[in-house]
Amino acid sequence: MIISEKKKAAQAIAEALGPVQTISVSKYVKVFHVKSKSQDIYVIPLRGHIQQYINSPAYKKWNARDPREIITNSNAIQRIPNDYAGPYISALKKYAKICTNCVIGTDADVEGCSIGMMDALPFVTQVNPSIKIMQIWLNDLQKNSIVQAYNNLIPPKWSWAYSGEARAILDAVIGFSATREVSLTLKPILNKINVRFTSIGRVQTSLLYLLYLRENLIRNFVSKPFWSISADLAIKDRLIVATHVKNNFSDKNLAESIYDKIKDAKDAYIMSIKKSSKKILPPTPLNTSKALVLITKNLKITAKLALKTLEDLYLNKIISYPRTDSDVFSKTYDHLSILQKFMIHNNYGSYVKTRFQQKKVIPRQGKIDAGDHSPITPLISLEPSSPKFENDLQKKVYNLVVRSYLALFGDPAEESDTKVLFSINEEEFVSRLSVLTDQGFYSIAPFLAKKYDAPLVFFDQLSTGKKTDQTDSTKKAPLGSLPVKKINLREKETQPPPRYNDTSLLKLMERKNLGTKSTRPSIIQILIDRTYIERKNRMIFVMELGFLLIDALKIIWLPFLDPKFTSNVEMQLETIRNGKKLMKDVVKDVKDEFLILFDKFRKEKPNFLSKMNVLEQTGNITRGRNNQIISNKKNPVPNKTSPNPSKKAKYSTALCPNCNKNPMKLVISRDYTKKFFVCESCNTFLSLPKKGTPKILKSKCLICGFDAVKIIRKGQNNSFEYYLCPKCWNQGLKDKTNEGFCSKCKEYSIENGKCIERKINP
Template sequence: MAEKNSTKALVVVESPAKAKTINKYLGSNFEVKASVGHIRDLPSKGLNVDIENNFEPTYDIMPGKKRTLNSLKSAAKKCDTLYLATDLDREGEAIAWHISEMLKFDPEKTYRVVFNAITKKSIQDAFSEPGKLNMNKVMAQQARRILDRIVGYQISPLLWKKVSKGLSAGRVQSVAVKMVVEREREIRAFNPKPYWLIPAVFTTDLNLDCSEIWKQFLGDDEKNRPTVSDQNKWLSEHDAFRAELKEINGQKFVPEDKDLAFTAYEILKGADFKVSDYKTKQTQSRPAPPFITSSLQQTAANKLGFATKRTMRLAQNLYEGIELGAMGSVGLITYMRSDSTYISPEAFNAARTFIGKEFGDEYVPEKPNFFTSAKNAQQAHEAIRPTDPALSPEFVKPHLTAEQYKLYDLIWRRFVACQMSNAKWNITTIDIKAQNSGKTGLYRSAGRQLVFDGFTKVWHTSSNEQRIPELETDQQLRPVDISLDEKWTKPPARYTEGSLVKALENQGIGRPSTYASIISTIQDRNYVEQRERKFHATDLGEVVTDKLSEFFPQIMDMDFTRLMEQKLDNIEDQHSNWVGVLNDFYGPFKENLDNALEQMKHAKAETQPSDYKCPECGAELVYRFGRNGRFLSCSTYPECKFAAPVDKDGKILEEKPSGIKCPNCGKNMIEKNGRYGKFLGCEDYPQCKTIMRIGKDGNPVPPKAPPEPTGIKCYKCAKGELVIRDSKRGKFLGCNKFPRCRTIVKLDHLEKLKELQAAGKWPPENEEKAKEILKANADAAKKEE
């Protein structure tokens, strides 16, 4: 190594934003640089794991990271000490290890620093007591990476052969898809059953018949009725309340018994009603714990409509630092990947001081509120919270984007509320006895009234609480409405982003830091799709799930997946042998793989019976699986080649004339359904293959003009040509081999590239050189301006 300046220390973090924020907390003797994530990983092509040699991995510098690595090496040569300040989870530990391996810095002068928040105190505390790399953490992450690589790279080629090209499988993602598929099938197989309820509305005003007024208030259209809050307001103004039937003639009312329901209704219609029991007691509700990763993702999905990936991206911004004017870059929240509800003593004190000052001493509980974390939580982590409660959402709002503000507001309120006093409620329960010619019924009602708001002053709760008026035993009541309502049982609800995260957490599938990537991946692979914020399994997802479940029962078993997660945790926590964990897994897995290669049938060769007949030959139609999913085909294929698309329920989709003529041959365009939804196709297909997209407004979108050729060779794939394409943002240069090659170049470079190619200087020998040329040309253009 070159001679070093002993006053300099190199600090390596992951992101430029994080580097900028912590740079101001360290003196001039520190140089802070960003690795921009991983710099080394298993190469994307090939397995790169030597299974026969204790699963030895082969790592390589990631594409586009040579310049970053060279910059880090150059900085390291000038420094005396190396601090690895990547994130505090396993992924961060692995990144730190890879950096140390590539820099080959003196181990005695290489330190690991971790901090839960990017604040001056946290940074200074971390650097005052630096540690060393935690190799158990590194090996746990490496084992997970190798395990996932083995599953993905050995099952994916199998799916290419047996289902469709380009598919992939994942150890955790495939189980998540299975959960959505199983829910889809539960919904499909669900048989709704009727039941009957006899709800009632009572009032204490015996002189006013408000039945008609109530009916007029509700209206005839059930879908557009007043909100529950508005209904409760009306009821309160008329000293009225709702009640549910509990008993009839001394026996429990069973909603599923139709005869009993009709008999009960006849009794209750003409009955007299009196209060038989009236009780009021005070209860307290405790605030919810501060956020961990999973609860933050669930709440952001439910309250804000944020996808998990979006939530984590925004949380990363808030953690790494936001420019707050004269205050500079400030980390607003603690580390966002955490499964622990632990709160540091400093945070307790800061919250309690803020609450007392802002809301009053009655809102500060006698002792801090403590919360229990999950069994497998990493207690070294802290809950997700604001770094300083005094930085209120309204104070920082001018410096945040709208979505950053919404998420910060959520995190801030949840944390401040968790250290506030309990809310106090008066809970009223009332029993109402019905009597009609010796026959009886019993109604029950309950209401809740807020006595002291406590934590709800910050973390608002539902206001849809009905108020029970002051009553006395034996007080007469007048019925406002008694109705016999027929209801139908409902199938289980489809997963939303929030409920899927909760299900993954409950089943022990993956870890909080992986939920966002799991949900994103299963959608990108077209195994599940979101419609109206609910997950639906695709035909492809069902087929792949069935194939994997049949031949890889262990991988697709939730208990096995949960156990594997525990084994990976044990590598870090109990220093288990990571090679042994992989050996235990690989033996049975290899047997299943060999068996599947030999016995798994191709998905396109399998059929399922249907209730349809072929309109051309009269034979049975069967369901087959194709490139665009499930469809109906004649069972005599290839003798009869009739085929028809189907909807999600397997019903034939009728193709209707659109009234639009084909722009190429003049024949009718037909409404069709494809993998990307509805489109128009020429009726003369396959002789004429003209298609037209249908826009969001339901109208056909005219076909785009063909890309304009330039004659300039693509620098990435070397086989394609850059062509001029058009987009919403304007024209640009793109490779004509898209989507296999996704090269994009600004149109401003066109004339310069023509000159370089004419001079034999384009395309250059490698991608990095091409990017240097493009950058130099852009810089020159700026100077001219």
């Protein structure tokens, strides 16, 4: 028997080893049977980890035992099968009974070894203690690689498996103990703001700390004025901008004196022209991180949706396996057959044909060979109209993947940079032009290019016409001149560092080695779900709960918050993998290290609590999902905790129909059971339907002028949405007329989210 990490790998292994028959062992699990001359091989797929750590029964209730014991008592956690593991375990046991050899064929990485040897193998040896155990080390799933690896089986890499096991234990121990301790400490405060717990984890809390640091910089940023001087110069009907070489000026007087000196100048004398050009190599192959960055950046979607879309394309056999760290293809990778599929593609075909004509069919390679999976490539050629795409987003993601892949075979691009020095009334100005002179691979992947200036021959002619030595431009006669259209003196302000978005956050996590290719998008989502952070206009804001939590924790737990904690843990795990240390010693060391921090937290609890009490004092309110106010049920109060008051929503809700003073606020309780509009000055309420999630539309009801609202009802099988006007609806409740539903409105209807006059059917 061969144990594989997933269905796709199981199938690939089986098909490489001989003719395959599939056996359904349950509704969802198929085993691949290879009948060769000498032996029967059964390849059993898993679904990633099939076991996980949870607290043992005695520790299940949060108040039953001291959270500290989760660190000190190794029996506080236990490994149990995941809820979906049943059929996989049955299959493992069934074939373990009839097999003489068990080959671990999970992914060739630490988690793969852990899945094979720690999650799956115990069920095998349980029913067949004498089974012989080996491992197949697969660097890719190409047929010849599999056959070669199968003929060269290795002894199981136990040290790799133990490294993964230690990771799982430490994450559970640290996460469970700290989450409980901090949550229980904050319980009175959390109750008041309708938050159930505050999660703490090796990765998420480090990430939150980094976001906190940026948030702090932004909140405390004091902008300073500075002045910049520029000149608009005319070349026929085109304008170019030259900036003063001493920009920017912090001294207003100096800037003004220079401006006064040149403001009426008529000519800018060209003193020197320097040209250079450089080649830009095609991109390197896509691994998961690069793909997520590419997709979130170009399609402006979240990391989570980007990964989900890649997974969907993979499951529909449109692209290759999307979870890989490698950006290097194996030498034998069959690029020709992929390229050939695109020869007749409407959009990519002509580019691909040119590649074949010029015999340029070798891709640019990257540097990381993680030994897991090949970089991400398309598997088939699809026109945008193909019914294989389930939605528009899949088309767009596919387009980016295909073009990025085809770009690997492209020619280098070339850009030319021109630096021109001007003299305007003896003040030096500079202008830089960057022009793309050879498109190269940008023709297939234009989204990879930076912004270039439009070509301009003017300076080329000038510099070729008068060849001069450029060593000292100030004393030379000018090469020519350009009319000055305008001299600008602009007062500007220094800007705070930018907020993170999903793209820059993924890059940050990669740089700091936080999370893995597969977990990064979900870690971001966890911080959002915990109402530690929120996403608005694709930017990340740290909310009050997250901000204060880190603000209070940083005094006590800096060693844990710093990403160095994770890197240190990973270094220790590495010593297990390379056999320098035993798992039990590393687990003990890290537990001891964390126990010191845990006890420090206990000692400093009063300080921590008093810092967190601010949360209550600044308003017993926190900002929740969709930027709605999550409030204390009894007493909704205005939101005083907006992280950036200057960033007010452009759209405001209708004024209170009772007092006409304030816009109404939509309030949704944390558990989504209470939803209503409230006026914060006169306490007027407008109720909303009990079921479904309300969303304010950017359109007013044409009958009463109140905001139209969409109600989204999500069910297991049938999701639907409908529209209503809260004011009309409440009136309808009062009068028992059942009015207020937009679908029943005779005069108007909602089209594309807007209340418009109803179209009359002829």
